[in-house]
Amino acid sequence: MSHIVKIGAATLYLGDAYEIRPTLGFHDADVMDPPYLFNNSGGGAYRAARGASDQIVTEGLDRGFDHAIVSPELCGAVVIFCHNDQLGDLIPAIVEDELNDFDALLVADMFAALRPKFRRAALLAWIKPNPAPHRNKHYLADIEPYIHAWNQGFAPVGDHHDMHRWINAGSMPSKVYGHPTVKPDAVMDKIIRNVAGESVCDPFMGTGSTGVAAIRAGKRFVGIERNPAHFETACRRIEDAVSMGAA
Ligand SMILES: C[S@@+](CC[C@H](N)C(=O)[O-])C[C@H]1O[C@@H](n2cnc3c(N)ncnc32)[C@H](O)[C@@H]1O
Numbered sequence: 659m660s661h662i663v664k665i666g667a668a669t670l671y672l673g674d675a676y677e678i679r680p681t682l683g684f685h686d687a688d689v690m691d692p693p694y695l696f697n698n699s700g701g702g703a704y705r706a707a708r709g710a711s712d713q714i715v716t717e718g719l720d721r722g723f724d725h726a727i728v729s730p731e732l733c734g735a736v737v738i739f740c741h742n743d744q745l746g747d748l749i750p751a752i753v754e755d756e757l758n759d760f761d762a763l764l765v766a767d768m769f770a771a772l773r774p775k776f777r778r779a780a781l782l783a784w785i786k787p788n789p790a791p792h793r794n795k796h797y798l799a800d801i802e803p804y805i806h807a808w809n810q811g812f813a814p815v816g817d818h819h820d821m822h823r824w825i826n827a828g829s830m831p832s833k834v835y836g837h838p839t840v841k842p843d844a845v846m847d848k849i850i851r852n853v854a855g856e857s858v859c860d861p862f863m864g865t866g867s868t869g870v871a872a873i874r875a876g877k878r879f880v881g882i883e884r885n886p887a888h889f890e891t892a893c894r895r896i897e898d899a900v901s902m903g904a905a
Pocket of ligand 1: 673674675676691692693694717719837839840841861862863864865866867868882883884885888
């Protein structure tokens, strides 16, 4: 049983994405920041500075997600944030063909395993000038990848200067909304400017960052979040966005 809140052009569901998303019908774009898949062990001298990573694990957001929630029956395009280590599984799971330039370097060898869903895709990046200090014998996590995949009629849109594959923006401290992975407004505003259509769904809404950007852009928004505290934060943020639009 889910709890539903309507705020202006937004409809928010407190409940499970895998149950609710299939019942919500077609949206022009699904924009999601689903649970990551990563290893939080180690940390060395920087261990104490990784509170947000520990909260990700505590909330069970380190175990990945079921790719079946991404369906061309439900959306014309999809935007998915992911951890670096998920790229190998995720890209071949959602991209059909028609590769171009550097995307091909990552994707070409993986196509044998495809479950074709979308015709074209691009790999994009949120570049963080303030990455977490721990590296675990890896690069600094100063790039968070996201994938934008689309079918015919839902190609990326935007002014020429908005069509870069990267956005540079500082990450949001987890204390602001009590959530470890809040996406900054600048990142979400760019993504929403680049998706085609009028309706946006975020099945893993968190604190509602996608919804805030969608409402500010004049789009309809549907979001799902299972954590009641984060759901309340999303309601509050989206109420603010709606009332600022109405002012
Ligand atoms: C990476 S966070 C998204 C954060 C969001 N982008 C923001 O800016 O606040 C993923 C969210 O999905 C939620 N979540 C995880 N599994 C879920 C499920 N099966 N159904 C609904 N929500 C889920 C988590 O509680 C978490 O808040």
